[in-house]
Amino acid sequence: MIDKLAASVAEALTGLEDGATLLLGGFGAVGQATHLIEGVIETGARDLTVVANNAGYGQVGLARLLKEGRVRKLICSYPRIAGSTIFEELYSAGGLELELVPQGTLAERMRAAGAGVPAFFTPTGADTSLARGREIRRFGNRDCVLEEALYGDVALIEAWEADRWGNLTYRAAGRNFNPVCAMAARLTIAQTQHLRRDEPLDPETIVTPGIFVDRVVHLAYGDPIT
Amino acid sequence: MIDKLAASVAEALTGLEDGATLLLGGFGAVGQATHLIEGVIETGARDLTVVANNAGYGQVGLARLLKEGRVRKLICSYPRIAGSTIFEELYSAGGLELELVPQGTLAERMRAAGAGVPAFFTPTGADTSLARGREIRRFGNRDCVLEEALYGDVALIEAWEADRWGNLTYRAAGRNFNPVCAMAARLTIAQTQHLRRDEPLDPETIVTPGIFVDRVVHLAYGDPIT
Amino acid sequence: MATATTEWVPLSRHQIAARIAQDIPEGWYVNLGIGVPTLVADNVPKEREVVFHSENGILGIGPAPEKADLDPWLINAGKEYVTLLPGGSFFHHADSFAMIRGRHLDLCVLGAYEVSSRGDLANWARSDDDTAPAVGGAMDLAVGAQRVWVAMQHVTKSGEPRIVETCRYPLTARASVTRIYTDLAVLDVTPDGLQVREMVAGLSLEALQEKTAAPLRLAADR
Amino acid sequence: MATATTEWVPLSRHQIAARIAQDIPEGWYVNLGIGVPTLVADNVPKEREVVFHSENGILGIGPAPEKADLDPWLINAGKEYVTLLPGGSFFHHADSFAMIRGRHLDLCVLGAYEVSSRGDLANWARSDDDTAPAVGGAMDLAVGAQRVWVAMQHVTKSGEPRIVETCRYPLTARASVTRIYTDLAVLDVTPDGLQVREMVAGLSLEALQEKTAAPLRLAADR
Numbered sequence: 001m002i003d004k005l006a007a008s009v010a011e012a013l014t015g016l017e018d019g020a021t022l023l024l025g026g027f028g029a030v031g032q033a034t035h036l037i038e039g040v041i042e043t044g045a046r047d048l049t050v051v052a053n054n055a056g057y058g059q060v061g062l063a064r065l066l067k068e069g070r071v072r073k074l075i076c077s078y079p080r081i082a083g084s085t086i087f088e089e090l091y092s093a094g095g096l097e098l099e100l101v102p103q104g105t106l107a108e109r110m111r112a113a114g115a116g117v118p119a120f121f122t123p124t125g126a127d128t129s130l131a132r133g134r135e136i137r138r139f140g141n142r143d144c145v146l147e148e149a150l151y152g153d154v155a156l157i158e159a160w161e162a163d164r165w166g167n168l169t170y171r172a173a174g175r176n177f178n179p180v181c182a183m184a185a186r187l188t189i190a191q192t193q194h195l196r197r198d199e200p201l202d203p204e205t206i207v208t209p210g211i212f213v214d215r216v217v218h219l220a221y222g223d224p225i226t
Numbered sequence: 227m228i229d230k231l232a233a234s235v236a237e238a239l240t241g242l243e244d245g246a247t248l249l250l251g252g253f254g255a256v257g258q259a260t261h262l263i264e265g266v267i268e269t270g271a272r273d274l275t276v277v278a279n280n281a282g283y284g285q286v287g288l289a290r291l292l293k294e295g296r297v298r299k300l301i302c303s304y305p306r307i308a309g310s311t312i313f314e315e316l317y318s319a320g321g322l323e324l325e326l327v328p329q330g331t332l333a334e335r336m337r338a339a340g341a342g343v344p345a346f347f348t349p350t351g352a353d354t355s356l357a358r359g360r361e362i363r364r365f366g367n368r369d370c371v372l373e374e375a376l377y378g379d380v381a382l383i384e385a386w387e388a389d390r391w392g393n394l395t396y397r398a399a400g401r402n403f404n405p406v407c408a409m410a411a412r413l414t415i416a417q418t419q420h421l422r423r424d425e426p427l428d429p430e431t432i433v434t435p436g437i438f439v440d441r442v443v444h445l446a447y448g449d450p451i452t
Numbered sequence: 453m454a455t456a457t458t459e460w461v462p463l464s465r466h467q468i469a470a471r472i473a474q475d476i477p478e479g480w481y482v483n484l485g486i487g488v489p490t491l492v493a494d495n496v497p498k499e500r501e502v503v504f505h506s507e508n509g510i511l512g513i514g515p516a517p518e519k520a521d522l523d524p525w526l527i528n529a530g531k532e533y534v535t536l537l538p539g540g541s542f543f544h545h546a547d548s549f550a551m552i553r554g555r556h557l558d559l560c561v562l563g564a565y566e567v568s569s570r571g572d573l574a575n576w577a578r579s580d581d582d583t584a585p586a587v588g589g590a591m592d593l594a595v596g597a598q599r600v601w602v603a604m605q606h607v608t609k610s611g612e613p614r615i616v617e618t619c620r621y622p623l624t625a626r627a628s629v630t631r632i633y634t635d636l637a638v639l640d641v642t643p644d645g646l647q648v649r650e651m652v653a654g655l656s657l658e659a660l661q662e663k664t665a666a667p668l669r670l671a672a673d674r
Numbered sequence: 675m676a677t678a679t680t681e682w683v684p685l686s687r688h689q690i691a692a693r694i695a696q697d698i699p700e701g702w703y704v705n706l707g708i709g710v711p712t713l714v715a716d717n718v719p720k721e722r723e724v725v726f727h728s729e730n731g732i733l734g735i736g737p738a739p740e741k742a743d744l745d746p747w748l749i750n751a752g753k754e755y756v757t758l759l760p761g762g763s764f765f766h767h768a769d770s771f772a773m774i775r776g777r778h779l780d781l782c783v784l785g786a787y788e789v790s791s792r793g794d795l796a797n798w799a800r801s802d803d804d805t806a807p808a809v810g811g812a813m814d815l816a817v818g819a820q821r822v823w824v825a826m827q828h829v830t831k832s833g834e835p836r837i838v839e840t841c842r843y844p845l846t847a848r849a850s851v852t853r854i855y856t857d858l859a860v861l862d863v864t865p866d867g868l869q870v871r872e873m874v875a876g877l878s879l880e881a882l883q884e885k886t887a888a889p890l891r892l893a894a895d896r
Contacts, residue, residue, distance in 0.1 A: 227478075227501055228478065228479050228501045228503070228539065337550075339554070340550055340554045340556075341546075341549075341550035341553055341554045342550065342552075342553030342554040342555060342595075342596055343553075389539065390539070391503075391512075391538075391539035393539065393541055409550065409554060409556075424538075426538045426539045426540070427541075429512070429536060429540050429541045429542050430542055432541040432542075432543075435511050435541040435543060435547075435551075436503070436511070436539065436541070437481050437503070437505070437511055437551055437556050437557075438551075438556065
């Protein structure tokens with residue numbers, strides 16, 4: 001019987017290694033797999049590359065992981081937001097490498113990794129300092145920059161409902177990067193608010209099919225932690 | 227008030243011009259916008275380029291459009307199937323230009339058009355006769371071919387349920403190419419089995435958001451026509 | 453009299469937003485940036501249906517919720533709590549940016565540090581060596597939307613023009629902005645340069661030109 | 675005695691399918707091509723949960739329906755009516771081929787005209803000037819799946835080998851096939867060439883080599 005449920009965060013994170021690239025779902029505090037991210041601290045993993053839209057809020061989740069010094073490099077579109085004090089301190093002190101990526105390019109690069117597209121052209125950023133030293137090619141009347149797929153070793157995502165096959169739904173704005181991260185990583189781990197173990201989700205309304213999900217851990221933690 | 231409903235197939239097809247590129251949803255007979263496709267015959271439009279997975283079945287839909295001599299070129303992954311006699315006769319007689327595209331590349335090229343990606347690399351087909359004369363580049367240990375976005379002037383798609391905002395759902399295998407065609411055309415026209423005019427579809431389970439849909443025509447035509 | 457030339461009053465942030473709202477027709481799909489652009493939504497008449505998009509996967513953004521109705525899972529790109537209007541939908545980030553980058557938005561309204569006379573936009577970083585920079589969806593919106601309108605103050609706090617021949621701030625996108633709404637004027641970016649469509653009452657073209665570091669002329673069809 | 679060398683019996687199409695089914699472990703995501711590969715599904719024991727994928731946007735394909743339960747909206751890539759098993763899902767074609775091309779399938783099983791000793795696959799066209807050719811998802815599956823297994827007759831109807839040094843038919847993909855199941859044998863494609871894992875009872879390596887246009891050797895660990 002297929003059963004992707006893990007009994008605990010620790011079990012779900014088994015196999016996470018030093019130097020791994022982590023893809024984190026979430027936009028702001030909504031849809032962020034806070035408990036899985038904090039679980040990474042307990043695993044002892046370090047020298048991590050983290051891909052996420054924001055650089056964490058307050059003292060939870062990614063902010064804690066950064067504070068613990070586990071992250072070598074951040075690939076991010078919008079690290080500097082209200083409450084991202086830990087990021088700002090680390091970055092100013094030179095304790096963190098940052099690769100800044102436009103938000104749509106960040107999503108598209110992960111989607112490309114998940115879809116077997118090693119590289120694609122986009123006009124986004126082509127005429128800016130972010131394209132310095134990059135390959136540019138003209139399509140129609142627009143300069144485009146070549147962007148490469150962004151693969152993850154492990155994706156940590158947050159779902160609203162899951163079944164034992166790893167099918168997932170999300171709630172409202174909690175969807176955001178989660179389905180994209182799920183496609184792009186070799187090992188995708190979801191924390192879910194609600195679990196329907198043997199009762200499958202409606203095949204018409206599944207957002208992330210189980211093929212993209214390796215492990216599910218049930219954490220009825222309530223509303224987003226800000 | 228936003229209201230994308232058209233009163234008839236003829237009204238829905240207003241503005242279709244000679245020489246247009248038509249994107250047709252459907253896989254086999256399921257999810258094919260048969261009535262809209264046949265409506266194209268009545269508009270008188272000719273010299274069309276048609277993008278579709280198959281080349282039509284029996285004597286309906288695309289098969290009729292082909293028979294009427296309205297199609298100059300077919301961009302297709304699997305034209306030759308049981309029942310595709312009209313295609314085979316036309317093609318053998320030299321009355322039709324054919325661009326053969328692997329099925330995944332066909333879907334991805336339309337998705338790219340819809341997503342603002344002018345071109346992308348893929349390993350599919352790189353070592354085959356379909357890549358002759360094309361740009362090849364190596365990523366990792368694989369040769370990849372550069373594929374360009376495939377844009378449509380008009381998409382003709384089939385939905386299960388629609389609302390006045392143009393939001394759509396599909397039924398079972400009727401989804402197939404429809405959501406992809408919807409993204410890729412300047413003008414997207416949907417025929418829908420069921421209509422919820424003012425009662426919006428559930429925002430969590432909409433498959434094609436209304437931003438991709440310009441016109442909706444309600445045709446409660448029953449099961450797929452084979 | 454010297455006083456006659458200074459009788460004009462600049463628009464407030466809310467007035468700029470209201471002015472922009474006037475120009476958005478029913479049925480458009482629109483993304484609003486943070487700041488003054490966000491205020492545009494509340495100024496569109498309720499009976500004129502416009503669909504507001506948010507980068508984080510929402511179409512059909514409605515006004516801020518009453519406290520009792522707040523859904524903690526429903527935020528906009530500025531991380532503010534919002535509501536969903538009938539006809540709205542949720543989708544993931546790749547689909548959301550497909551809408552932006554695939555040219556499906558009729559309009560986005562953005563703030564800016566500077567705009568050039570050719571429509572170059574600078575609104576993401578204050579310098580090339582910005583400490584802790586952030587780009588977000590600015591570059592995607594600037595190249596993707598069918599129309600890019602900018603809402604900004606006509607000059608900086610110290611009185612320097614923000615509308616210039618060549619941007620000094622790092623570019624967000626080249627030849628992107630199609631219209632500029634400031635506290636003093638509405639300007640179109642055309643192949644023939646900047647054309648003034650409107651000015652606040654009492655302001656002369658000469659006075660506006662003094663506050664603008666690129667040549668202006670009156671739009672022929674205004 | 676001459677008869678001793680001919681006492682073997684080739685597998686039927688169903689036996690080939692059943693042999694392949696043995697090697698598919700629980701939990702794999704598998705795409706089955708048209709023909710013999712399609713028969714594999716029915717040979718996986720019911721208690722062993724394997725998820726079958728169909729190009730037209732389905733995970734969790736089940737057996738053919740009873741006539742009374744037939745859903746005309748539920749067909750597989752071969753345009754046959756199918757059922758959906760618990761845990762299944764529907765998705766669009768770009769997502770479906772993202773699963774294929776993004777290497778999310780553990781396995782696809784395909785038919786073939788020819789396979790080379792390096793795993794080159796030819797299964798889509800009979801000649802370069804095929805009249806009315808069709809490619810479908812063959813090239814996507816051949817480059818995308820984690821493993822590509824081929825199910826085919828060992829030789830053509832006229833007795834020509836289908837396993838060759840260099841394919842004469844147009845290629846579907848280079849260095850793609852990892853295992854070949856024929857009516858006579860199971861062969862692995864390895865960096866050291868073709869290795870025979872199994873042969874039908876009574877068949878000698880020499881006799882199999884005669885029917886194969888590329889060097890064979892017995893797998894060391896068989």
